[in-house]
Amino acid sequence: MAKPVVAIVGRPNVGKSTLFNRIVGARIAIVEDMPGVTRDRLYQDAEWRGQEFTLVDTGGLDFAEDVITSQIRKQAELAIKEADAVLFVVDAREGVTALDEEVARSLRKTDKPVLLVANKVEQFDKIPYYEFYQLGLGEPIPVSAAEGLNTGDLLDELVALLPPQEEDPYPPDTVRIAVIGRPNVGKSSLVNAILGEERVIVSNIPGTTRDAIDTPFERNGKNYVIIDTAGMRRRNRIDLPAERYSVVRALRAIDRCDVVLMVIDATEGVAEQDKKIVGYAHEKGKAIVLTVNKWDLIEKDDKTMNKFDKKIREELSFLDYAPTLYISALTKQRLPKVLETVDYAVDEASKRVATADLNNLIREATQTTPPPGDKHKKLKIFYATQGGVKPPTFILFVNEPELMHFSYRRYLENKIREAYGFTGTPIRFFLRKREAQN
Numbered sequence: 001m002a003k004p005v006v007a008i009v010g011r012p013n014v015g016k017s018t019l020f021n022r023i024v025g026a027r028i029a030i031v032e033d034m035p036g037v038t039r040d041r042l043y044q045d046a047e048w049r050g051q052e053f054t055l056v057d058t059g060g061l062d063f064a065e066d067v068i069t070s071q072i073r074k075q076a077e078l079a080i081k082e083a084d085a086v087l088f089v090v091d092a093r094e095g096v097t098a099l100d101e102e103v104a105r106s107l108r109k110t111d112k113p114v115l116l117v118a119n120k121v122e123q124f125d126k127i128p129y130y131e132f133y134q135l136g137l138g139e140p141i142p143v144s145a146a147e148g149l150n151t152g153d154l155l156d157e158l159v160a161l162l163p164p165q166e167e168d169p170y171p172p173d174t175v176r177i178a179v180i181g182r183p184n185v186g187k188s189s190l191v192n193a194i195l196g197e198e199r200v201i202v203s204n205i206p207g208t209t210r211d212a213i214d215t216p217f218e219r220n221g222k223n224y225v226i227i228d229t230a231g232m233r234r235r236n237r238i239d240l241p242a243e244r245y246s247v248v249r250a251l252r253a254i255d256r257c258d259v260v261l262m263v264i265d266a267t268e269g270v271a272e273q274d275k276k277i278v279g280y281a282h283e284k285g286k287a288i289v290l291t292v293n294k295w296d297l298i299e300k301d302d303k304t305m306n307k308f309d310k311k312i313r314e315e316l317s318f319l320d321y322a323p324t325l326y327i328s329a330l331t332k333q334r335l336p337k338v339l340e341t342v343d344y345a346v347d348e349a350s351k352r353v354a355t356a357d358l359n360n361l362i363r364e365a366t367q368t369t370p371p372p373g374d375k376h377k378k379l380k381i382f383y384a385t386q387g388g389v390k391p392p393t394f395i396l397f398v399n400e401p402e403l404m405h406f407s408y409r410r411y412l413e414n415k416i417r418e419a420y421g422f423t424g425t426p427i428r429f430f431l432r433k434r435e436a437q438n
């Protein structure tokens with residue numbers, strides 16, 4: 001389900017990104033460090049006292065260096081529109097500035113909850129942060145994001161203001177498909193082709209679809225919801241401030257889907273922004289189907305598809321498990337394959353391996369290629385079990401978790417895939433330390 005969204009706003013250099021990193025730091029640290037994934041830390045899940053939310057760092061949104069008052073105001077207005085709550089950060093050392101007052105004017109007009117955060121307070125009895133009362137946003141909460149002082153109290157107040165997560169309106173067996181990709185790659189055309197009707201506006205103007213549009217439908221007795229997201233545009237190509245926040249909607253769509261249809265324009269190939277978009281879906285453990293659209297526009301011979309496939313695999317090396325479809329939403333070429341592959345990927349992401357079979361496989365793998373070690377110790381895997389699905393998650397009980405090199409983890413993943421498939425879904429490993437049993 002979609003999590004509440006919290007936006008951090010404020011003028012430059014007040015410590016927005018520091019506060020962002022402080023709040024999400026623990027979550028970032030546990031994300032598997034997968035080479036080849038381009039990460040964008042503007043958006044990150046956080047959790048406090050059992051309440052999960054998505055934090056948005058507007059400070060990382062790359063406004064031009066010559067930031068002017070109107071841009072700061074628009075930034076705050078957009079955050080208000082998209083977020084469920086707002087953290088307005090000010091610099092307690094500098095005191096109230098004209099830009100602070102400009103942002104506060106926008107925030108006072110909203111009915112969304114706003115917390116005023118006075119940052120850079122290391123000695124609570126020395127800095128007169130109470131002058132920020134004049135901004136008309138209630139009592140300032142003093143913190144030091146850099147030192148982590150009072151951030152717990154801030155988070156206590158924040159989670160008390162967040163709305164409860166919405167109830168799921170769809171039947172429990174519904175497959176949720178998020179259609180993602182850069183603007184003008186044919187997402188809306190693909191959605192219309194799957195649905196068989198013109199439900200989504202199609203235009204050759206990039207960014208036409210601003211909101212994520214949910215359309216439930218049924219096919220062959222199965223329930224689906226297809227989510228057409230706004231295109232994620234490369235940041236240096238964004239003309240309208242609203243385009244920046246369309247990315248938030250797309251990320252929320254990924255959060256609540258079962259499978260991602262990553263649409264790539266065959267005439268343009270894989271772009272850097274594609275890696276960021278699908279890298280987010282990969283990190284979230286979503287099933288992924290790479291869908292190369294506009295294949296009808298490519299001049300082909302008998303080697304074209306193989307060449308294109310090789311290039312995609314090079315660009316998206318961390319997605320070697322994801323199937324690739326070459327389609328045309330316009331001509332309906334290979335269109336029936338889309339839902340077939342979606343169903344297959346979701347089934348694979350839900351697959352379970354019996355514990356005895358898994359341990360036999362791990363034993364054979366470690367005998368064929370012994371685990372790594374350092375001068376004093378070798379990695380030992382005592383026991384393995386599957387802890388969850390969507391994505392398939394395997395718990396390995398080992399003597400020293402830090403001895404598990406990425407390359408050996410990858411080796412084990414490949415062995416599991418050789419035996420059980422798991423096509424279209426990432427695989428997760430969690431290492432638990434356990435002493436050897438006598």
